[in-house]
Amino acid sequence: MLSPLIRKLEHGAALTAADRAALDALAGGEEVVGPHQDLVREGEAPGDVRVVLEGFAYRYKMLPDGGRQILAWLAPGEMDHSVGTATRSLLNHLPRNGLEAAAASHPALRRALWWADLVDAAILREWLVNLGRRQGDRRIAHLFCEVLARLRLVGLAPRDVIQFPLTQVDLADTAGLSPVHVNRIVQQLRDARLIAWRGGTLRVLDRASLETFAGFNPSYLHLRRRRGPQE
Amino acid sequence: MLSPLIRKLEHGAALTAADRAALDALAGGEEVVGPHQDLVREGEAPGDVRVVLEGFAYRYKMLPDGGRQILAWLAPGEMDHSVGTATRSLLNHLPRNGLEAAAASHPALRRALWWADLVDAAILREWLVNLGRRQGDRRIAHLFCEVLARLRLVGLAPRDVIQFPLTQVDLADTAGLSPVHVNRIVQQLRDARLIAWRGGTLRVLDRASLETFAGFNPSYLHLRRRRGPQE
DNA sequence: CGGGCTTTTGAGCCAAATCAAAAATAGTGG
DNA sequence: CCACTATTTTTGATTTGGCTCAAAAGCCCG
Numbered sequence: 001m002l003s004p005l006i007r008k009l010e011h012g013a014a015l016t017a018a019d020r021a022a023l024d025a026l027a028g029g030e031e032v033v034g035p036h037q038d039l040v041r042e043g044e045a046p047g048d049v050r051v052v053l054e055g056f057a058y059r060y061k062m063l064p065d066g067g068r069q070i071l072a073w074l075a076p077g078e079m080d081h082s083v084g085t086a087t088r089s090l091l092n093h094l095p096r097n098g099l100e101a102a103a104a105s106h107p108a109l110r111r112a113l114w115w116a117d118l119v120d121a122a123i124l125r126e127w128l129v130n131l132g133r134r135q136g137d138r139r140i141a142h143l144f145c146e147v148l149a150r151l152r153l154v155g156l157a158p159r160d161v162i163q164f165p166l167t168q169v170d171l172a173d174t175a176g177l178s179p180v181h182v183n184r185i186v187q188q189l190r191d192a193r194l195i196a197w198r199g200g201t202l203r204v205l206d207r208a209s210l211e212t213f214a215g216f217n218p219s220y221l222h223l224r225r226r227r228g229p230q231e
Numbered sequence: 232m233l234s235p236l237i238r239k240l241e242h243g244a245a246l247t248a249a250d251r252a253a254l255d256a257l258a259g260g261e262e263v264v265g266p267h268q269d270l271v272r273e274g275e276a277p278g279d280v281r282v283v284l285e286g287f288a289y290r291y292k293m294l295p296d297g298g299r300q301i302l303a304w305l306a307p308g309e310m311d312h313s314v315g316t317a318t319r320s321l322l323n324h325l326p327r328n329g330l331e332a333a334a335a336s337h338p339a340l341r342r343a344l345w346w347a348d349l350v351d352a353a354i355l356r357e358w359l360v361n362l363g364r365r366q367g368d369r370r371i372a373h374l375f376c377e378v379l380a381r382l383r384l385v386g387l388a389p390r391d392v393i394q395f396p397l398t399q400v401d402l403a404d405t406a407g408l409s410p411v412h413v414n415r416i417v418q419q420l421r422d423a424r425l426i427a428w429r430g431g432t433l434r435v436l437d438r439a440s441l442e443t444f445a446g447f448n449p450s451y452l453h454l455r456r457r458r459g460p461q462e
Numbered sequence: 463c464g465g466g467c468t469t470t471t472g473a474g475c476c477a478a479a480t481c482a483a484a485a486a487t488a489g490t491g492g
Numbered sequence: 493c494c495a496c497t498a499t500t501t502t503t504g505a506t507t508t509g510g511c512t513c514a515a516a517a518g519c520c521c522g
Contacts, residue, residue, distance in 0.1 A: 063446065064446055067364040069360040069363040071360075072358055121355075124352075124356065125292070125355065128358055129294070129302075131362040131363050131407060132405075132407030133298045133299075133407060136510070142418050167468065167469090168469065168482085174363075175363075176362060176363030176364060177510075178510070178512080179469085180469095180470085180510085181510050183275040184470090185469090186469095199519090215296075218465095366478090367477070367478070399497085399500075399501070408478075409478070409479055410500090410501085411478090411479075411503095412477085414500095414501060414502060415503095416503090430487090
């Protein structure tokens, strides 16, 4: 079942039952993948499109000196061509040409997929702003705000509580900081009663304050055209 | 004349004379724009696509505290929807629907435009790596290597000398550094005889050494399918 | 109940920021 | 072509955010 994906795409365009069915028909076998697995290595030919159903995956680059930069997080309902898993994840893969065929014959689906690409690119740009012009504590806070907003999109953030199974090292490689510094920042956010985070569960205790602190403005996520899922 | 654009797209797919003509037919009036002009402000509806013919433009974001993060540079031959100019520039704009129509009826053109989008996204990802995991001096050096490679693509980098009219402040807002620090790095690169840069002209004196220093690997620019321009 | 991750703490250091002012360049109008 | 301004580049001094190194403590899981 591709429901998280469908749920996400609903925000990009109003899908008909036929659109949803066309998408669901593409679902291949589900696949459980352990943590820290590369699904497609850099340079390899892109095959099927992976959809994350549970867990977290990411896209990243390694540097010659062993450094790692994470380029994107993939939460449930999000998809990509080349990813590694951050945690044990449940994935599905959609055959590329099947997806293209479905898009060709379903305009709303095409619009929604195009919208999803736009959002991906906008997130990447915002991450650049994050690394370039925000200092460590705001940077981490901003990432928390964003992932919360994204998971809310797919209905996985009841009461501002989300499953967030990344390690502090993953967070460091996302934010361009050292793990030690990330640790100190996380403690600071905890002490300020903005978040609680342990055992893979992140609770945002005071979303408004966290967003103010981070300078978070969700407009880049293009959530504007919010419309109730039309059942 | 859209020759820099066409020259760039040739690297993405082999264009026929008809493809080139279709693109040229879209050219609107040329437009000279002074430095530091916003062509499309954030949030505005994207209208025509701008092509840079001469000069430099960029895409950027402002922060509430007045900080600025440059998200992309647009060298001659490159195009975008929302840009501000870094310097006095010569632009042309292509009507959006005309471009879409041309893409629809010219497969090679469509492939080339799609390739250009891929390259744009890849550059953005590499910039994220740059900000996240390279220190100041390598970061600046990497930007120099990249812009040199991109201008070579459109034939504007004879003997590793390019027009590079950005200020050190622009460079700082690209690299996520302070102008003062950028200045010191530039001097260091000059002292090391890697570059010379004055009066808007950047000379890369020792490309191999600069690339080694920066850890520059041009594969992300997708220059692979290099083929002589088929006249 | 170990053994391997992950998180936490402490100490010292370095890259890069800030602040402030001077020098050099580039532009502009007379 | 020169004076006058505005912008850009450069220098110096100081502060600080964030890194490194190293070790301890806490967790998770078989």
